[in-house]
Amino acid sequence: xxxxxxxxxxxxxxxxxxxxxxxxxxxxxxxxxxxxxxxxxxxxxxxxxxxxxxxxxxxxxxxxxxxxxxxxxxxxxxxxxxxxxxxxxxxxxxxxxxxxxxxxxxxxxxxxxxxxxxxxxxxxxxxxxxxxxxxxxxxxxxxxxxxxxxxxxxxxxxxxxxxxxxxxxxxxxxxxxxxxxxxxxxxxxxxxxxxxxxxxxxxxxxxxxxxxxxxxxxxxxxxxxxxxxxxxxxxxxxxxxxxxxxxxxxxxxxxxxxxxxxxxxxxxxxxxxxxxxxxxxxxxxxxxxxxxxxxxxxxxxxxxxxxxxxxxxxxxxxxxxxxxxxxxxxxxxxxxxxxxxxxxxxxxxxxxxxxxxxxxxxxxxxxxxxxxxxx
Numbered sequence: 001x002x003x004x005x006x007x008x009x010x011x012x013x014x015x016x017x018x019x020x021x022x023x024x025x026x027x028x029x030x031x032x033x034x035x036x037x038x039x040x041x042x043x044x045x046x047x048x049x050x051x052x053x054x055x056x057x058x059x060x061x062x063x064x065x066x067x068x069x070x071x072x073x074x075x076x077x078x079x080x081x082x083x084x085x086x087x088x089x090x091x092x093x094x095x096x097x098x099x100x101x102x103x104x105x106x107x108x109x110x111x112x113x114x115x116x117x118x119x120x121x122x123x124x125x126x127x128x129x130x131x132x133x134x135x136x137x138x139x140x141x142x143x144x145x146x147x148x149x150x151x152x153x154x155x156x157x158x159x160x161x162x163x164x165x166x167x168x169x170x171x172x173x174x175x176x177x178x179x180x181x182x183x184x185x186x187x188x189x190x191x192x193x194x195x196x197x198x199x200x201x202x203x204x205x206x207x208x209x210x211x212x213x214x215x216x217x218x219x220x221x222x223x224x225x226x227x228x229x230x231x232x233x234x235x236x237x238x239x240x241x242x243x244x245x246x247x248x249x250x251x252x253x254x255x256x257x258x259x260x261x262x263x264x265x266x267x268x269x270x271x272x273x274x275x276x277x278x279x280x281x282x283x284x285x286x287x288x289x290x291x292x293x294x295x296x297x298x299x300x301x302x303x304x305x306x307x308x309x310x311x312x313x314x315x316x317x318x319x320x321x322x323x324x325x326x327x328x329x330x331x332x333x334x335x336x337x338x339x340x341x342x343x344x345x346x347x348x349x350x351x352x353x354x355x356x357x358x359x360x361x362x363x364x365x366x367x368x369x370x371x372x373x374x375x
Contacts, residue, residue, distance in 0.1 A: 001047055003336055005115040008034060008317045012111045019067075019101055026072045033311065035064035040365045042341030044223070049279030052118050058123045060114065062129045067099045099128060199234070199254035204271040208375045213276040214298065217307070218369040219253060221265045222289055224303060224342065225360060228261050231292040233302075234260075242282040248273045252290075264289075274374070282351055284308045287340070287366055303359045304347040305366045306338035315372045339365040 015030030038061035041047060045054055105121040113119040121129060205214055219235055227233075232255055239247040256264040272285070289302040315336060342364040343356040358364075 001115060004041075004047065007336065008037065008110055008114065011037075016104055016108075019071075019104060024071050028068055031064050031068055031071070035061055035068065036341060037339055038064065039363060040180060040367075043363045044339075044365070044367070046220075046337065046339075046367060047115065051323060053115060054206070056110075056114060056119055056121070059125075059129050060107070060111065063099055063103070063121075063125055066128060067104055070098055070100070087242055099125065103128075118160065163245050199268070200250075200252045200256075201268060202251060202271055202273060204373075205273055205275070208275070209309065213372055213374045215272045215276060215312075215374075216371040217270045217272075217285065218371070219266045219268045219270065219287070220367040220369065221263055222342075222366045223263050223364045224289065225262055225362075225364075228259050230259075230264070230302070231294060233259075233264055233291045235266065235268075236288040236290055238286045238288075238349075239272055239274060239279075240284060240286060240349050242351040244351075247279065247283060279309065282309060284351075286349065287368075288347055289342075301345045302344045303349065303364075304345060304356075305342055306347075307338065307340060307368070307370075311338075312370065312372075314372065328369065336370040338368050338370060342366060 011030060011034045014036060014256050015027055018027035018030055041049075042054060042058040042061055049057070103122075103125055106124065110119050110121060183230040204216065208214070217237070219237075222235070224230075234255060235253045236250055237252070240249045241247055251270055253266055253268045253270075256266050258265045285307040287307075289304065290299050291302055292298075293300045342359045344359045348354070348356050
């Protein structure tokens with residue numbers, strides 16, 4: 001909980017500095033990342049906060065959303081505005097009260113005490129927030145790569161193409177004649193290779209030199225429409241460079257431990273096999289939600305997420321730590337938590353391509369926890 005507070009505080013100050021210097025795109029992207037995390041926590045309450053503290057997180061998400069809208073409007077007029085709350089700044093052209101740079105600066109104490117105390121939104125910002133519910137900020141910032149372009153119809157179309165069996169689609173008998181066809185291809189009834197239904201996750205790398213660091217990602221839960229009707233769902237994890245080339249072999253989880261109407265839960269840890277010292281330049285970890293489609297007798301990608309190296313920030317910086325010390329968290333689910341936006345297929349591996357589209361207009365996230373261990 002304290003790790004989350006410190007990370008959010010750091011990200012807010014970073015975004016605020018960009019904002020103050022008039023670096024509109026950098027400020028919007030930094031605000032955007034924090035807004036996504038806050039909106040996800042307000043929606044799902046992963047930290048299990050009491051109502052007042054959870055509401056405060058929702059207020060932060062809403063204010064960040066408003067500031068993102070202002071920055072988006074300001075790009076046509078030459079940059080970020082320094083207007084104060086209630087003034088004419090922030091790219092809103094005086095049409096309505098705005099947050100402005102001064103309003104964001106007034107949030108410093110609020111963000112410092114967020115999560116761990118009962119903080120109150122500055123009075124000047126309360127009228128702007130009202131009773132509005134924060135929406136996913138990914139639709140607000142217009143710059144590509146980590147910025148979604150809004151929801152597509154892919155979720156509904158993909159979900160509709162997966163017919164349910166009489167038992168909800170989870171028993172192998174519901175795949176019908178797929179088993180015979182798959183046997184000819186050397187795969188099981190759900191299109192995986194022999195034994196792959198247990199997953200292909202690998203143990204942590206061994207025999208590392210002192211000072212080397214490794215990255216692990218704990219996959220907690222994936223929220224998606226129609227989760228309970230998906231057949232043999234799994235998450236495929238790949239590490240790729242800026243050109244989209246694989247850096248190491250793809251790993252895949254077994255089926256989820258539990259399933260609800262709109263959520264899949266794994267509790268699985270993915271250990272990257274490549275040392276952080278060997279991951280040079282821009283790289284990213286991709287997560288693909290795969291499932292079996294009986295009608296087409298093949299495995300398909302339902303949705304995907306990504307975690308960019310530049311989003312990990314201080315976690316990747318060398319630090320003096322005892323051998324075998326985990327820099328973030330002591331257990332699988334106790335690391336640096338992140339809520340990743342869920343995009344519509346197909347995955348876009350190469351950096352610099354068109355911006356990905358959200359799977360749904362509703363707030364959907366993949367919840368993960370990140371661990372960096374220095375040996």
